[in-house]
Structure formats: structure tokens, C-alpha cells
Amino acid sequence: xxxxxxxxxxxxxxxxxxxxxxxxxxxxxxxxxxxxxxxxxxxxxxxxxxxxxxxxxxxxxxxxxxxxxxxxxxxxxxxxxxxxxxxxxxxxxxxxxxxxxxxxxxxxxxxxxxxxxxxxxxxxxxxxxxxxxxxxxxxxxxxxxxxxxxxxxxxxxxxxxxxxxxxxxxxxxxxxxxxxxxxxxxxxxxxxxxxxxxxxxxxxxxxxxx
Amino acid sequence: xxxxxxxxxxxxxxxxxxxxxxxxxxxxxxxxxxxxxxxxxxxxxxxxxxxxxxxxxxxxxxxxxxxxxxxxxxxxxxxxxxxxxxxxxxxxxxxxxxxxxxxxxxxxxxxxxxxxxxxxxxxxxxxxxxxxxxxxxxxxxxxxxxxxxxxxxxxxxxxxxxxxxxxxxxxxxxxxxxxxxxxxxxxxxxxxxxxxxxxxxxxxxxxxxx
DNA sequence: TACTGTTTTAAACGTATGTTTGAAACAACC
DNA sequence: GGTTGTTTCAAACATACGTTTAAAACAGTA
Numbered sequence: 001x002x003x004x005x006x007x008x009x010x011x012x013x014x015x016x017x018x019x020x021x022x023x024x025x026x027x028x029x030x031x032x033x034x035x036x037x038x039x040x041x042x043x044x045x046x047x048x049x050x051x052x053x054x055x056x057x058x059x060x061x062x063x064x065x066x067x068x069x070x071x072x073x074x075x076x077x078x079x080x081x082x083x084x085x086x087x088x089x090x091x092x093x094x095x096x097x098x099x100x101x102x103x104x105x106x107x108x109x110x111x112x113x114x115x116x117x118x119x120x121x122x123x124x125x126x127x128x129x130x131x132x133x134x135x136x137x138x139x140x141x142x143x144x145x146x147x148x149x150x151x152x153x154x155x156x157x158x159x160x161x162x163x164x165x166x167x168x169x170x171x172x173x174x175x176x177x178x179x180x181x182x183x184x185x186x187x188x189x190x191x192x193x194x195x196x197x198x199x200x201x202x203x204x205x206x207x208x209x210x
Numbered sequence: 211x212x213x214x215x216x217x218x219x220x221x222x223x224x225x226x227x228x229x230x231x232x233x234x235x236x237x238x239x240x241x242x243x244x245x246x247x248x249x250x251x252x253x254x255x256x257x258x259x260x261x262x263x264x265x266x267x268x269x270x271x272x273x274x275x276x277x278x279x280x281x282x283x284x285x286x287x288x289x290x291x292x293x294x295x296x297x298x299x300x301x302x303x304x305x306x307x308x309x310x311x312x313x314x315x316x317x318x319x320x321x322x323x324x325x326x327x328x329x330x331x332x333x334x335x336x337x338x339x340x341x342x343x344x345x346x347x348x349x350x351x352x353x354x355x356x357x358x359x360x361x362x363x364x365x366x367x368x369x370x371x372x373x374x375x376x377x378x379x380x381x382x383x384x385x386x387x388x389x390x391x392x393x394x395x396x397x398x399x400x401x402x403x404x405x406x407x408x409x410x411x412x413x414x415x416x417x418x419x420x
Numbered sequence: 421t422a423c424t425g426t427t428t429t430a431a432a433c434g435t436a437t438g439t440t441t442g443a444a445a446c447a448a449c450c
Numbered sequence: 451g452g453t454t455g456t457t458t459c460a461a462a463c464a465t466a467c468g469t470t471t472a473a474a475a476c477a478g479t480a
Contacts, residue, residue, distance in 0.1 A: 006427080006428085022232070022234065024232065024234035024235050025234050027466075027467060027468085028467080028468065028469090029466085029467080029468095037428085038427095038428055038429055038430080039429090039430090039468095039469095040428075040429075040430090040469085040470080040471090041427085041428070041429095042468090042469095043468080043469060043470080044427075044428080045427095048468080048469080049468065049469095116326070116380075119384065154396050155392065155396055155398045155400075156408065158392055158395070158396060159381070159388075159392070159405060159408045159409075159412075160408070160412055162380070162381050162384070162388055163377040163381055163409060163412045163413075164377070165380065166376050166377040166378070166379065166380025166381045167373040167374070167376040167377040167380075167416075168376070169376065169380060170326075170372070170375065170376025170377070170379060170380050171369070171372050171373055171376045174329065174372070178369075178372055182365065182368055182369070185368070186364050186365055186368060188365045190365075195369060198366065198369045198370070199369070199373060201419045201420065202369075202370055202373045202416040202417075202419055203373075203416065204419070205415045205416045205418070205419030205420070206377075206412040206413065206415045206416035206419075207412075208415070209411045209412055209414070209415030209416075210411065210415070216457080216458085237436075237437060237438085238437080238438065238439090239436085239437080239438095247458085248457095248458055248459050248460080249438095249439095249459090249460090250439085250440080250441090250458075250459070250460090251457085251458070251459090252438090252439095253438080253439060253440075254457075254458080255457095258438080258439080259438065259439090421480100422479105422480090423478105423479085423480085424477100424478085424479080424480100425476105425477090425478090425479105426475105426476080426477075426478100427474105427475080427476070427477090428473105428474080428475070428476085429472105429473085429474070429475085430471105430472100430473090430474095431470105431471085431472095431473105432469105432470085432471080432472105433468105433469080433470070433471090434467105434468095434469090434470100435466105435467080435468090435469105436465105436466085436467075436468105437464100437465080437466075437467080438463100438464095438465090438466100439462105439463080439464085439465100440461105440462085440463070440464100441460105441461085441462075441463090442459105442460105442461095442462105443458105443459085443460095443461105444457105444458080444459070444460100445456105445457080445458070445459085446455105446456080446457070446458085447454100447455090447456080447457090448453100448454085448455085448456100449452105449453085449454085449455105450451105450452090450453085450454100
């Protein structure tokens with residue numbers, strides 16, 4: 001019960017509840033009850049609900065982006081000036097994502113759901129926060145994607161990138177529900193890593209379509 | 211100002227506001243103010259906020275599903291027992307979607323945003339309502355997709371269908387923001403029909419990847 | 421032990437929400 | 451023109467929310 005335990009408990013509860021119900025539908029009372037702390041603790045430790053939402057994103061995204069940055073540097077070094085391969089870029093992203101879930105494999109799905117919410121739900125403050133905090137890495141990655149798909153026009157590439165993004169966010173954000181459905185309908189059980197393994201060839205094929 | 215004008219004005223306002231901000235973030239006061247009607251009119255005409263949400267979906271989905279049902283019947287007749295083609299099935303879906311927007315081309319994007327919200331945001335009542343109301347048509351369409359992709363294992367098909375769904379919902383739901391971004395970054399302007407035209411080959415290629 | 425700064429607590433604050441009410445306004449029909 | 455059923459309206463209701471407050475509990479130090 002050191003100082004940081006309360007904040008961490010709040011972040012854990014908020015992450016889970018936000019990803020289940022969305023931001024507006026999750027009250028601070030829901031969060032603090034689940035975390036087993038006092039209601040006022042959120043405003044004491046984070047300042048406001050908005051700041052808590054941003055903190056939830058930062059806790060996931062900061063290790064992720066640091067890991068990805070390192071991977072991109074290594075990859076570019078390995079390339080020695082050769083053009084990057086689309087499939088390899090996607091696998092880089094995928095492995096960085098899997099790693100930043102920590103020990104909890106459900107974490108990536110939860111986070112993807114949050115990411116989807118950030119874009120569909122209002123939360124203009126969140127989009128600004130994300131762009132400001134992680135925009136540089138995003139642009140670097142996009143430059144590599146561009147180098148890996150020289151045959152595409154800028155317009156075609158722009159749209160296909162968003163098709164990929166959509167397939168990824170949507171599928172991974174519904175991953176636990178979908179794996180449950182797959183298990184029920186098909187009798188096959190799979191974890192999120194296997195889903196990503198199926199996703200990458202799909203994206204690569206779509207991206208390089210005629 | 212006949213009897214149905216109030217209900218219609220409420221539906222129009224609700225559809226737009228819900229798709230902009232989400233369900234929980236849109237208050238009945240927002241809706242009635244925008245619609246220029248009295249606050250109590252929502253509960254008088256629809257019974258509750260939940261019922262209003264369902265009515266918004268039904269107004270779009272019912273004509274859409276009736277149109278698609280007809281198209282599927284026609285298509286199967288045209289096939290004369292031959293196996294369906296994936297690309298044609300996707301185009302059927304796309305044209306039924308474009309048609310049910312009525313005269314307003316922004317309508318499809320708005321509705322896709324609502325559909326995304328229905329899955330990401332809580333709204334368990336909505337998912338049940340949708341499954342109960344439109345589940346049969348969904349299963350029929352899936353059977354055709356299966357016939358069009360005989361080489362895929364059930365598991366592979368299951369996941370790729372959701373990859374397609376994700377790319378579609380995500381992209382079309384963000385269509386106006388994305389077209390604005392494309393116009394700003396690339397100088398190219400495009401409407402939602404052109405986006406769908408780019409989407410279909412992407413999906414077909416991903417679906418039939420090795 | 422007494423003093424300091426930090427953290428937790430219960431209670432309250434002001435505001436906004438979905439819903440209900442009962443009267444007023446309206447339309448249609450005999 | 452009076453009557454009936456439907457629709458609108460302003461006002462109020464109860465409830466839930468995010469936030470603030472001031473006191474209590476705690477931890478570390480001298």
C-alpha cells in the first residue's frame with residue numbers, strides 16, 4: 001500500500017472498465033469501487049477524468065512506442081539502404097504490440113478497443129493528446145510503408161493504410177468476443193497472437209492488390 | 211407539422227448527433243433542441259432513449275435489408291446454380307448500402323459510425339435488437355460468401371470476414387474525416403462511392419490471399 | 421514525542437441527465 | 451359548436467455524475 005499502489009489500482013480498473021463500456025459510460029464511482037479506493041482518489045492523483053483517460057493511454061503507449069522506435073532503428077540498420085518489405089514492417093508492428101501487453105495477453109485487445117473508442121467517441125482532447133505525443137513515430141513508420149509500396153499512388157496508399165488500420169483495430173478490439181464465437185461455431189480455439197498471424201497476410205495481400 | 215413530423219425531426223437529429231458524439235454523450239436535450247421540438251416529445255413518441263436508439267437503426271436498416279434481400283434473390287436467380295463470385299457479392303452489398311442512404315450521401319458514413327459504436331460502446335440491448343431483427347439476412351449472406359470461397363478453411367474464412375468487416379466499418383465510419391484529410395494531404399477529393407470502389411478490390415485480394 | 425508533508429476519507433456541492441406530470445393546444449368528427 | 455382523442459408544452463422529479471472540501475489518518479524525520 002505504498003503511494004503508487006492507489007494510482008496503479010485506479011489505472012488497472014479504468015483500463016478494463018473503459019474498454020468494456022466506453023469512457024462516458026464508465027463513472028469514476030465505477031472505477032474507484034472496482035479499484036477499492038476512495039472516489040476522491042482519482043482527482044487527487046490524476047486531476048480529472050480526462051487526465052485519467054490520457055494516463056491510461058500513456059501507460060500502454062509509452063512502452064509500446066519506445067519498443068517500436070528501437071525495432072525500427074534496428075530494422076533500418078539491417079536494411080543497409082535496401083528498400084523495406086511490407087510484410088516485415090507489419091510484423092515489426094505486430095511484435096511490438098504483443099510485447100507491450102506485458103504479462104496479460106488480454107491487454108492488447110483491451111487497448112485496441114480503447115483506440116477504437118478514441119476515434120469513434122468524442123474525446124477530441126484524446127486525439128490531440130495522441131497526435132502530440134506519438135505523432136512523430138507514426139510519421140516515421142508511414143515513411144517506411146511508403147518506401148515499401150513504391151508502386152502505389154499516394155491516394156491509393158492513403159486509403160489502403162486506413163483499410164489496414166480498420167481491419168486491425170476492429171478485429172483485435174473484438175478479439176475475445178470473436179475468439180469465443182469462433183470456438184463456439186467452429187470448435188477451434190485461438191489466442192490473439194494466432195489472430196495476428198492470420199491478419200498480416202490478409203493485410204499484405206490487400207495492400208498489394210492490383 | 212403533421213403528426214409524424216416531430217418523430218421524423220427527432221430521428222434526423224438523433225442520427226446525426228449520435229454518429230458525431232456517441233450515444234451516452236448525446237442528451238435528449240441536445241436532440242430535441244436540434245430538432246426544434248419539446249424535450250418530452252422523445253418519451254412521448256418513442257418511449258425511452260433506448261427505444262429511440264433502436265428506431266434510428268431500424269429506419270436505416272429496414273430499407274437496406276429489404277433491398278439487399280431482393281438483390282440476393284435476383285443474383286441467385288441469375289447464377290442458375292453456378293457458384294457466386296466474391297467480388298460480385300461485395301458489390302451487391304456496396305450498392306445496397308449506397309442506395310439506402312437515400313438522397314443524402316453522408317448518411318452511409320453516419321450509419322457506419324453508428325454501427326461501430328453499437329459494437330464498441332456498451333449498448334447490449336442494441337446488439338440483441340440487431341441480431342434478432344436482421345440475423346437471418348446476415349446468415350444468408352454468409353452462406354453465399356462461403357460458397358464463393360470454397361478454398362478457405364472455416365476458420366480462415368471466419369477471421370477474414372471479420373477483417374473485411376473491420377476495414378469497411380472503420381473506413382466508412384470515418385469517411386468524411388478521412389476524405390477531408392486526403393484532400394488536405396494529397397489534394398485529391400473523393401466521395402464515399404469512390405472510397406468503396408477502392409475498398410472492394412482491397413477486400414477481395416485480402417480474402418483470397420494465399 | 422512532536423512536527424511535517426502526503427495520502428485517504430466521508431460528505432457535500434453544483435450541474436446535467438432521463439423521465440413523468442398535468443394542463444394547454446390542436447385536429448377531426450358528429 | 452361541443453366533444454373526443456392526440457399531440458405539445460413548461461415545469462418539476464428523482465437520480466447520477468465529476469469535482470471540491472475539510473478533517474482524519476498516515477509516514478517519515480528530528
